[in-house]
Structure formats: C-alpha cells, structure tokens
Amino acid sequence: MSAAAIALIALAVLVLVVLSRTIRIVPQARAGVIERLGRYQRTLDPGLAVIVPFVDRLRPLIDLREQVVSFPPQPVITEENLTVSIDSVIYFQVTNPKDASYEIADYIGGVEQLTVTTMRNVIGGMTLEETLTSRDKISSQLRVVLDEATGRWGIRVNRVELKAIDPPLSIQEAMEKQMRAERDRRAAILTAEGVKQSQILTAEGEKQSAILRAQGQR
Incomplete structure (x- = not known):
C-alpha cells in the first residue's frame, strides 16, 4: 500500500x-x-x-420526564413520642439541568434525604390521631416544603403520596381489639333485632290464628 x-x-x-x-x-x-x-x-x-x-x-x-422515587418505610416519631412507620412515594421532575448538575452531586439521593428530614419535622408536630387521619394534609405539606427546598437544585416536586402509615404494634393490636369489639357489638344488635322481629312475627301469627278460630266458632 x-x-x-x-x-x-x-x-x-x-x-x-x-x-x-x-x-x-x-x-x-x-x-x-x-x-x-x-x-x-x-x-x-x-x-x-x-x-x-x-x-x-x-x-x-x-x-426531564417525571421521575418516581419510592422510599422504604421510615420510622417517624409523633408528638407523643410514638413511632409510626411511613411508606412514601415522591414524584418530581428536573426543570433546570444546569442546577441539577452543579448545585448537588446526587439529586435523587438529596430528594430522599430531604424527604426523610421533612417528614420527621412535619410528623413530629402532630399527634398519632392527626397523623392517621390527615394523610392528604401531610402529603400536601410535604410537597410544598420539598418543592421549595429542591428548587435551588433545579427540581420541581409534583406530588407526594403516603402509601401506608402504620402505628406501633401495641396501638395496632388495641385498634384491632376495638374493631373486633365493635363488630361483635353490631352482630349482637343484629341478632337481637332478628330475635325481636321473629317474636313479633310469631305473636302476630298467633293473634291472627286466634281471630280466625274465634270467627270459626260463631
């Protein structure tokens, strides 16, 4: 060549x-x-x-698409020092690639850590009853705080979902016991109502029979 x-x-x-x-x-x-x-x-x-x-x-x-990050259940302490386990999901998007590249080394890890910290701060000011009954309120509050905090990273938090809020085992057992007692109470009421209705129908039947017998003897 x-x-x-x-x-x-x-x-x-x-x-x-x-x-x-x-x-x-x-x-x-x-x-x-x-x-x-x-x-x-x-x-x-x-x-x-x-x-x-x-x-x-x-x-x-x-x-730049919406990303979903599911976190393992996190132990969080309520206002009464009771530990609840919260399973959460975060939906977010990168809106500024430059900030996402230079303002934080790992924005997904940053979102995860910030979510845990924010959740502990929010739940720490709530009672167990408020925590169990205010899932939407907690999700909305978390979204606002996270969106504001991650804005400097070029990230927008679209929504936060709490998949599960599990109270302490002792509380769960007490709640289940209360639910069983309530079910038993309702079952007893239904049984009593059934017996009452049966007695009414029996008495009504006997009354009608007596009337018919009396009419037949005339």
Missing part, C-alpha cells in the same frame, strides 16, 4: 473521530450539559447538536 493511500485512510479515520466528537444527538425528554475546558458552557435541547471536539465535553444526559 502506498504512502498516499495510508495517509488517506489515516485522514478518513481522523475525520470520523472528529465527527463522532462533534455531532451529538439528544433524545426527546432529555437534556445535555456541555462543559468547555471544564466550565459550564450551555445546555443542549433534544435534537442534533454540534460541539467543539476535544474542547467541549457532554455530561451524562439528564432525564
């Missing part, structure tokens, strides 16, 4: 390498952060983009 052919092949390879480092395609619902010589330069929107090879660097793409 001649030197000219080798040079052409080398040039073609170089061109391909340069093109591969110059042209970037950002998928829909993603964003790309470009750094130039180590400093933030711009944010790429979905579509075809051209960057300066060997000078610009594309950071890992950021997902």
